Amino acid sequence: MKTKTLTSWFYVIPALLILGLILIVPLVYTFWMSLQHMPIGKAPTFVGVRNFSRIFRDPIFYKSVKNTLIYAFPAVAIKAIIGLGVAVLLNQEFRGRGILRGLAILPYALQPFVVCVLFWFVYDYRGIGNALLQAVGLKPIHWLGVQYAMPSLILVNIWHGWPFFYLGFLSGLQSIPGELYESAEIDGASSWQKFFSITLPLLKEVFLIVCGLSLMWTMGDFVIPKMMTAGGPADATLTIPMATYKIAFLLGLNYPLASAYAVTILPIFVILIYFTVRSLE
Amino acid sequence: MKKNKSAKFLVAFFVIILLFWIFIPIYWVVKTAFSPEEEVWSMGLPRNPTLANFRDIFVGSSGSMAEVTGAMLSISPTIITPLINTLLVAAGAVALTMVVSSIAAYNLARFQYRGKRIVSSYILFAYVFPPFILMVPITIIMNRLGLYDSLFGLTLAHLAYTVPFAIYMLRGYFMGIPQELEEAAMVDGCSRFQSFLRITLPLAAPGLVAVAIFSLVLSWGDAVFATVLINTQDKYTLPIHIGFFLWGGEIVDPGRLAATALVAGLIPAFLYIGIQRFVRMGLVAGAVKG
Numbered sequence: 353m354k355t356k357t358l359t360s361w362f363y364v365i366p367a368l369l370i371l372g373l374i375l376i377v378p379l380v381y382t383f384w385m386s387l388q389h390m391p392i393g394k395a396p397t398f399v400g401v402r403n404f405s406r407i408f409r410d411p412i413f414y415k416s417v418k419n420t421l422i423y424a425f426p427a428v429a430i431k432a433i434i435g436l437g438v439a440v441l442l443n444q445e446f447r448g449r450g451i452l453r454g455l456a457i458l459p460y461a462l463q464p465f466v467v468c469v470l471f472w473f474v475y476d477y478r479g480i481g482n483a484l485l486q487a488v489g490l491k492p493i494h495w496l497g498v499q500y501a502m503p504s505l506i507l508v509n510i511w512h513g514w515p516f517f518y519l520g521f522l523s524g525l526q527s528i529p530g531e532l533y534e535s536a537e538i539d540g541a542s543s544w545q546k547f548f549s550i551t552l553p554l555l556k557e558v559f560l561i562v563c564g565l566s567l568m569w570t571m572g573d574f575v576i577p578k579m580m581t582a583g584g585p586a587d588a589t590l591t592i593p594m595a596t597y598k599i600a601f602l603l604g605l606n607y608p609l610a611s612a613y614a615v616t617i618l619p620i621f622v623i624l625i626y627f628t629v630r631s632l633e
Numbered sequence: 634m635k636k637n638k639s640a641k642f643l644v645a646f647f648v649i650i651l652l653f654w655i656f657i658p659i660y661w662v663v664k665t666a667f668s669p670e671e672e673v674w675s676m677g678l679p680r681n682p683t684l685a686n687f688r689d690i691f692v693g694s695s696g697s698m699a700e701v702t703g704a705m706l707s708i709s710p711t712i713i714t715p716l717i718n719t720l721l722v723a724a725g726a727v728a729l730t731m732v733v734s735s736i737a738a739y740n741l742a743r744f745q746y747r748g749k750r751i752v753s754s755y756i757l758f759a760y761v762f763p764p765f766i767l768m769v770p771i772t773i774i775m776n777r778l779g780l781y782d783s784l785f786g787l788t789l790a791h792l793a794y795t796v797p798f799a800i801y802m803l804r805g806y807f808m809g810i811p812q813e814l815e816e817a818a819m820v821d822g823c824s825r826f827q828s829f830l831r832i833t834l835p836l837a838a839p840g841l842v843a844v845a846i847f848s849l850v851l852s853w854g855d856a857v858f859a860t861v862l863i864n865t866q867d868k869y870t871l872p873i874h875i876g877f878f879l880w881g882g883e884i885v886d887p888g889r890l891a892a893t894a895l896v897a898g899l900i901p902a903f904l905y906i907g908i909q910r911f912v913r914m915g916l917v918a919g920a921v922k923g
Contacts (some may be wrong), residue, residue, distance in 0.1 A: 359825075360746040367737035367796060368752065370729075371759050374793040378770035385770065441647050443775045451646065454906055458655055461905040463874035465852030466898030470658040472884055473665065473891070478674040511658065565761060571761025575856045593765035600769045601640065601861060607769055614766045621763060623816070629757045 386612035403612035408626055415587060416595040423591050424570040427509045435517020441523045460515035467512040468579035475504055477613045501581050508576050517562050524558035564628035592617050665891035673887040686892035712893055714867060715874035716882055723852040725788040730848045731797040738803030742855060760797035764857045772861045782864040790858040795848040806840030846908045850901040870898040
């Protein structure tokens, strides 16, 4: 059914207006703000790229970029491995599989802030993390101390996020026709050969989408660093979202500098978004 | 499928590991929530299980923790206010989302027109966009609009999560409803919009419910905008309220914290799992950007 373009637009205009107001306007505003200087309580004045040159001279910026990469890449890689493993496991036929498939989503169904509370308990010095260490004969550690804070945060992110990969991979596995495996069996292929030459290649598309989305969201994860360590101790877990928040709201309310932070790393996200959106379409 | 013994053993082995991996952190919080004060840090199940922690978070402290957490008690109210705030914001966000998104999704599912590709790309872009980049500008804009530190402002900010996602999911549902039904209604004298309201929407009811629940879960769990937009205690939502229990990196009141986490976490988790099987869009739908 062909409808006139004008009436068609009428239906989407409310949605576009709202999304414009909470996405495009703020983004444009961020660009504008990043070129200003704004002492607290005063009107902003134009200063060109001064905020950017300040960022590029600031060692904290490089540290936050480094921390973000250290946080996101291992987290995404391990989530992908666990997600794939569990998807393959729960794609086998055995009793109780249905219940397990539901339970496996549980970590992802819990809200990020609740997951953080779970791990406050795990990482407490008296908590279950140290109890497990002692059970295998190791000394208790300060999980959120300078030395271990980053790996501890990565573990929280992994625990929460792996079912997203599991869901993607499971639906990918279910769409692989069984005949492929049957004919491979007739040709005498082993389980591993089947896995590497049928399963993995056919999961490639799903894999790229899920990894792209997860990488983007993990790099942009604000809740876990904020609630677990607030970027500390000694900036050990200061990732880009946390640094943006800290500059904008904690240290002297420097909105222009925080905006410049966001603008500086925006290209990374836009590239990731571009590729994931394209593969989703 | 043929299966030998060692394969069976392997499956059982990995299932057990999986269960431990999922349940260790959860077990601890559930156990602590039902533990009396003396037992909160012991490993096993509570010997004297109690509901006192839940009573305390709903009707106020019994006073037994007063000396330990004197400073905290004076500033930490019950869960009632943050729970109501969270529900109010979620209800508002869901209502606005459903109205706006269902119309837009219908448009994307049914109409062919120039620029449609751009519209759908833009909505997908909005969906995957990491919200932290919007923290600063949204705060400033809400300030300008006089909506800083207001639940209504927070509701509007949550539309950034819910609207793009709802449009995408609803589009799938609408596409699954046969167009002929609407055409028949239009032959009988309905306008396009009437046929949408009277035919398509009721038929998509299960989808609408699923999307509404997902939107509620997204709004309920937001800690990004709530952190930057809400300033006074009587407007705190649950994710912010729960920060009361961590004082300089130390858990001050384990029992009440665990009880709060259970109340705040279980409702959306069950809703989420219950609705998971209605998700048709597969990969992306229902992702919480984690």
